[in-house]
Amino acid sequence: MSIKIYLPTEYFYLKRTCNLYGQLHISEDNVVVYYVMDVDSYKPDSDSNKMRFLGAILCNDSFADSSYCRSHDMILCFTYTKDSPNISLIFTGITPERLKPIKLILYDQEIVRSLVVKGQNTLNHWTREGHDECDFYMLAHLVQPKPDVCSNSAGLSFYGSRPLSLLANMPMQLLENIIGNTFVNSIITHTVIYRHYKEWQLIYANGSRLSNIIIDRALGIILMLTLFTLVSHPGDYLIQISHIIINQLYSLLKVLEGSPIGLKLNIHLNNFFLDCFKYHIELWSTFLDLIEPIVRQIFLAIGAFGCFGLTYQIALLADLISIVGLHAHCFYVYTKVLNNVELKGLSVLWQVVRGNRYNILRNRTEAHNYMNRQLYLATIFFSAILFLFPTTLVYYIVFATLKALTSATLAILDFIRRKLLNFPIDIFLKYFRKGFNEIDSLRVLDIPLQKQLVFTHRNSEILIFVYKLQV
Known part of the structure; x- marks a missing residue:
């Protein structure tokens, strides 16, 4: 049994006391994986389905022993000193009797958030299809922003203001009321326009193709003005x-x-x-x-x-x-x-x-x-x-x-x-902005440290190897 800790790169060199939020996952082969995603800025009412309280980064002087971490419901704890350039792991809530060397993997949130798998810009379908045993897929899924937040912000930025957004959605609300009529629905059930309406509503609800919808509506309005x-x-x-x-x-x-x-x-x-x-x-x-x-x-x-x-x-x-x-x-x-x-x-x-x-x-x-x-x-x-x-x-x-x-x-x-x-x-927009990364382009690099990190477990020292994800 081993332990993997995914930690944002900037937190590895953090020199202040703060709480850690993220997620914990135990795979089928009994590998404990800690995903650290955020520090004190976490709010319980946002993304609560993704993040939980994991532990904290503490000053070495204020830390007493492992009982302090257990009393504060921590399952992960790091400490820092003024002399060391990086933090050190001193406590894990789930630790097996026979522990192999611990892997501490540093990652950049922007790089992981821009990962693309098989031509898709989100990784939700991978986790739904049973790929959650892969750490990279799970990590990319956790750091993805919520679709409804992205769609709302992008929609308002395109239309300029909320009144313009409501005005632009009025034709779609009218079409939805017309198609929702029982008599009209029975007539157009087998038409292409009805099938397209269902597909369009599904894409709009997922919020994964908002740019396509915006361009589609703009082209439609241009053609309409040209014809008239x-x-x-x-x-x-x-x-x-x-x-x-x-x-x-x-x-x-x-x-x-x-x-x-x-x-x-x-x-x-x-x-x-x-x-x-x-x-x-x-x-x-x-x-x-x-x-x-x-x-x-x-x-x-x-x-x-x-x-x-x-x-x-x-x-x-x-x-x-x-x-x-x-x-x-x-x-x-x-x-x-x-x-x-x-x-x-x-x-x-x-x-x-x-x-x-x-x-x-x-x-x-x-x-x-x-x-x-x-x-x-x-x-x-x-x-x-x-x-x-x-x-x-x-x-x-x-x-x-x-x-x-x-x-x-x-x-x-x-x-x-x-x-x-x-x-x-x-x-394509990410590609031209150089924000496009394929999942296969990730590289795990070994980070050389001035001093080898160790973790004390049952009066024995376990080595901690530090890696970094890059493209």
Whole structure:
């Protein structure tokens, strides 16, 4: 069993009486670790979940014996003299019978506070995932400031004053009340804007990406002002795009009407598909003409959502693209169902034509004697589906490609939206300010002392080795 003491560097050379506050941790391998984090400036009502009273640094003349420390509920005590340049350890409340050399590790709070692990600027997730047995992770977690304090101070410094902060949060409070309505919530549950609202609220509550939220809102307001001041009738662009998509679909069906890339399609099935899809497009075009005034206002809503942030505008644009491309999605579903039905029919009838069947009880394919009329009907249906399958496959490939392009566009928008919120801006700012330190860059250096420190335990002297954390 051994003892480790993490002590801020400036306290190691402190020459005044003061109390020590921090935390105590006993690992699974019975290593006692003392984390000293602060001295007399500690207040019981702040960070009480992280810090506790550990002991004190006393003048060597005022110290009597170990009973003095126990009477004052100390578990760690140092002393200093005028002759020695540093303090000395004279008491620990938890001391094993067989004690190995004690390790006194000095650290700089600013360096440890700026540690970054796997692209994150906090270490809370490491301690939650069971990494608390590592001293460095535990130390960095303890010295991290409280997220709510950081978020409040940074928010007020950005908006300038509390009234401006309340004014800036009014649109978000309005959106929260609207989405909280039961009727509205049931309508938009499966939309991108609702999913983004939940993600945004989670990030804002954690307070780990405040810089991203500030930049997101600033970009949204800039885009909103650009749309409302420099662009006249922005809703017209959306209507034009909708009609362009419809015209392109008509052109695509016209290409499929002949022999695309030299393929000989079934005339009757091809005409049936063309009539169905053209009717569907005409129906959708009529529907867009009816909702044209609403669509114009929706585009204005995209601009107005700049009050919430650019990511909200991107989320609303993704929902709008899904609505405009709904008819293309329907075409994909139709052709996919027909293609799967024909594939299943061909696979089943192929077994019948070969004189086999699938035995459900034995879970295998085995030979079977079919009657002549069964083989005759199976051959007719197999031949019919086989000759119709290329036509269905061509339509399925065309509309599956169209669906893939739409999904790729939505995926790009979703990637941009998430990156704007999760991009580690704080880490880059720390890097440019030279306040960025990776956990793997820490070095433990041996500190040479004029006089070897020892700790008296059970009438025996235990060596104390002093190290320092550096990057």
